[in-house]
Amino acid sequence: MRKQMDGLAAIVKDLDLDALSGTLYVFINRNRTKPKILTWEKNGFVIWYKRLEQHKFHWPSRIDGATVTLTGAQLNWLLDGYDVWRMRPHDELKFLFSG
Numbered sequence: 001m002r003k004q005m006d007g008l009a010a011i012v013k014d015l016d017l018d019a020l021s022g023t024l025y026v027f028i029n030r031n032r033t034k035p036k037i038l039t040w041e042k043n044g045f046v047i048w049y050k051r052l053e054q055h056k057f058h059w060p061s062r063i064d065g066a067t068v069t070l071t072g073a074q075l076n077w078l079l080d081g082y083d084v085w086r087m088r089p090h091d092e093l094k095f096l097f098s099g
Contacts, residue, residue, distance in 0.1 A: 003027075005045040008038045015066055019045075024075065032056040035079070050079060058083035 003011070008027060012019040019025070020040045028035045033056055037048040057078060060068055074084045 028059055032059045
């Protein structure tokens with residue numbers, strides 16, 4: 001997941017999608033622990049990034065085509081740790097930051 005705004009926007013363009021449409025485009029690393037969300041807001045790109053300390057995001061292992069379309073609610077559930085396809089969450093992590 002080394003790509004930043006320009007690299008992710010290029011991937012969107014390669015898929016014949018419009019990176020400037022305001023749509024949220026979600027990318028995830030190989031280990032399924034770090035999603036990045038790319039979107040365009042009026043005058044520039046925004047990236048939202050999350051890192052899991054434990055567990056993995058429930059990402060589809062096989063998809064028909066290059067993309068999956070989710071509703072806003074499904075994206076929120078996915079980012080909250082739910083398996084959107086089975087509607088099961090992973091356990092909440094009680095994390096103590098000492099720093």
